[in-house]
Amino acid sequence: MAELRIAIAQIDTCVGDISGNVEKILSWTRKASEREADVVVFPEMTITGYPIEDLALRGSFQRAAERALFDIAHTLEAEGLGDIRVVVGSLGALALSDHVPMDRPTNRAAVLCHGSVEVAYDKHHLPNYGVFDEYRIFSSGNTTTVFEVKGRRLGLAICEDIWQDGGPVAELEDVGISVLLTLNGSPFEEGKSQVRLEQAQRRARAVGAPLVYANSVGGQDDLVFDGGSFVVSAHGEVVARAPKFVEDLLLWDLAEDDETCKFGPIASALEPDExxxxxxxxxxxxxxxxxxxxxxxxxxxxxxxxxxxxxxxxxxxxxxxxxxxxxxxxxxxxxxxxxxxxxxxxxxxxxxxxxxxxxxxxxxxxxxxxxxxxxxxxxxxxxxxxxxxxxxxxxxxxxxxxxxxxxxxxxxxxxxxxxxxxxxxxxxxxxxxxxxxxxxxxxxxxxxxxxxxxxxxxxxxxxxxxxxxxxQDSLPPYDLLDAVLDAHIEHAEGRAELLERGFDAHVVDKVVSLVDRAxxxxxQYPLGPKVTALAFGRDRRVPITSRWREPEM
Incomplete structure (x- = not known):
C-alpha cells in the first residue's frame, strides 16, 4: 500500500460569509498541495461557518452553499489541483441518492476531487443539548461513507458521530478502513480537551484504525472554537497535534502498512489558566x-x-x-x-x-x-x-x-x-x-x-x-459565594443538597433567592464567551416568571 499524506486545515470561518470561507478553503488547499498532501481535511460546516442556526432553513442560503461546493471543486480542477481530495463540511440541501431537494438540510461532509463531489456523508447523530439545537434544523444521515485514495480506504464521520454509540461509525468497525476522518466544530469548555481525546481514542480502538480529528478555531458569537486538532493511532496514542486558538496546517503521514503509525508535529498543551x-x-x-x-x-x-x-x-x-x-x-x-x-x-x-x-x-x-x-x-x-x-x-x-x-x-x-x-x-x-x-x-x-x-x-x-x-456588605465572601453558585448552577443542586454539603442555611437561602430573582x-445582559460547562444563556434556561421556591427541609 502507498503512504498517504493527510493535511488537517484548522481554520477560522465566519457564519454566512460563504465567499470568504470558499477563498480560505482554496488558499489552505493550495498550501496543503505545496506540502504534497494527498488529502486535506477541513472542520465541520466550513463553507457556511458554524453554527448557522435557522439560516439553514433558508432556501437562498442552501443554494449558495451548494453552489460554493462545486465552485471549489471546479476552481481546484482548473488550477491543476484536481487530484487532491478535499474533505470539507457544508450544508446539504439535496438528497445524496437522487439529488432532489430535501424537507430539511443536513450537516454534510463532502469529498471533492477532479471538479466534482466524489462522495458525501450526512451527520447521523444530531446533538440536542447544551449549546446544540440541531434537531430543529437538520435531518439525520443513516449510511456509512468510505472512499479510496491510493488504494487506502478512508471513513468519514462528523463530530457527534464519534461521541455516540451505534450509527454509521459503528458499521465502520467491520469495513476495514485505514483511517477515520472526523470533521468537528467542537466549542471550548474548561477541561473538554481530555474528554474529546478519550472519545477519539475509544472510536479509534473500535474501528481498528487511526482517527484524524479536525476541529474549528475562532470565536462565533458566544462560542469559542479552540482548534487543537489531533491524530490518534489505532491504539489511542496521540501521534500529531495542532496548537490551540490559532489557524494551523497539521501534516500527518499514514504509513504504507496499517501496523505502523508515524508521528507528526505535536504541539505543547496549554496549562488550564492560559x-x-x-x-x-x-x-x-x-x-x-x-x-x-x-x-x-x-x-x-x-x-x-x-x-x-x-x-x-x-x-x-x-x-x-x-x-x-x-x-x-x-x-x-x-x-x-x-x-x-x-x-x-x-x-x-x-x-x-x-x-x-x-x-x-x-x-x-x-x-x-x-x-x-x-x-x-x-x-x-x-x-x-x-x-x-x-x-x-x-x-x-x-x-x-x-x-x-x-x-x-x-x-x-x-x-x-x-x-x-x-x-x-x-x-x-x-x-x-x-x-x-x-x-x-x-x-x-x-x-x-x-x-x-x-x-x-x-x-x-x-x-x-x-x-x-x-x-461583602451585600454578598457573602466571594470564595463562599462561588462555591454555593457552582453547586447550585453548574450541578443544579437545590436547598436540600446544598445544606447536605454543609453550607449555612442563611447563606443558601439568600444566594438561591438572589439567583432566582435575577x-x-x-x-438582557450582553453575550460573552462560553468557557465553562454551563453558561448562562444557551446552556441554562429557566423561566423568568416562576413561583417555584426551594422547599425547606
Missing part, C-alpha cells in the same frame, strides 16, 4: 473582527474586573484600539482613579476622565433619590456615558461584569450591564482573580511589565457607590 485566558481573547477577537468593529471602550474603575477585561482586550486587538474611561463619582477613591490610569499606561490604551457628578446632580435636582435608587443612578450615568461615546465614536462597549455578579443580580440594568460584549460573563469572581494573577505572572516570566496593577488584584472589591462600600437581568 487555555481559559486565550479562549476569552479568541471570543472577543472573533466578535470584534467579524462584526467590523475598529475599537472597544470600557469603564476603568481601578477594580479587578475592568482591569482584566482591559488586559484581555489589549492582548486580543491591541492596546491602541482600547479606549478606557474613568468615570469617578463623589465616592470614588483616589487609589481607584490612580489604578485605572496606571492600567491604561501599562497596556498602551487610550485614557480619559469623565466625572459623573454633574450628570448625577442634574438628575438629583429633579428626582431627589436616596438609597439603592441613588446608587443605581450613578451606575446608569456611567452606562449612558459609555453608550454616548460609543455612538459618537463607533466603539464596541465592553461590559465588565463577571458570572458571580450576573448570577445574583449584582449589577445595574442599563448601568454597568450595558454593552455589546461581556468577556467575563462566564467567569466567576474567583476565576477572575486567578486569571489576573496568571496574566501578570506570564508577563513577569517573559521580562515584561505586568498589565494589571497589583493593588487592583489585592484590594477589597467595591462598586464605590456610597461611602466605605465593599461588595433571571430577568441575565436575559
Amino acid at each position: 487555555e481559559t485566558y486565550r479562549a476569552i481573547m479568541t471570543g472577543l477577537s472573533g466578535y470584534f473582527t467579524k462584526n467590523g468593529f475598529k475599537s472597544v471602550i470600557l469603564g476603568l474603575s481601578g477594580g479587578i474586573d475592568s482591569a482584566l477585561v482591559a488586559a484581555v482586550a489589549a492582548d486580543a486587538i491591541g492596546g491602541e484600539n482600547v479606549y478606557g474611561v474613568s468615570m469617578p463619582s463623589v465616592y470614588s477613591s483616589e487609589h481607584s482613579k490612580d489604578d485605572a490610569h496606571d492600567l491604561a499606561q501599562r497596556i498602551g490604551a487610550h485614557y480619559r476622565v469623565q466625572p459623573i457628578a454633574p450628570f448625577v446632580d442634574a438628575f438629583q435636582s429633579q428626582l431627589h433619590l436616596t438609597g439603592v435608587a441613588e446608587e443605581n443612578l450613578q451606575a446608569r450615568m456611567r452606562g449612558m456615558t459609555l453608550m454616548a461615546l460609543s455612538n459618537a465614536e463607533g466603539h464596541l462597549v465592553l461590559a465588565t461584569g463577571n458570572k458571580s455578579e450576573l448570577a445574583v443580580g449584582y449589577s445595574t440594568i442599563y448601568g454597568d450591564a450595558v454593552g455589546g460584549y461581556a468577556p467575563l460573563k462566564d467567569l466567576d469572581k474567583s476565576r477572575v482573580w486567578e486569571l489576573s494573577r496568571w496574566r501578570n505572572n506570564y508577563a513577569i516570566d517573559r521580562g515584561e511589565i505586568p498589565p494589571i496593577p497589583e493593588s487592583s488584584i489585592t484590594k477589597p472589591p467595591s462598586a464605590e457607590l456610597r461611602p466605605g462600600q465593599v461588595d 433571571e430577568w437581568k441575565r436575559r
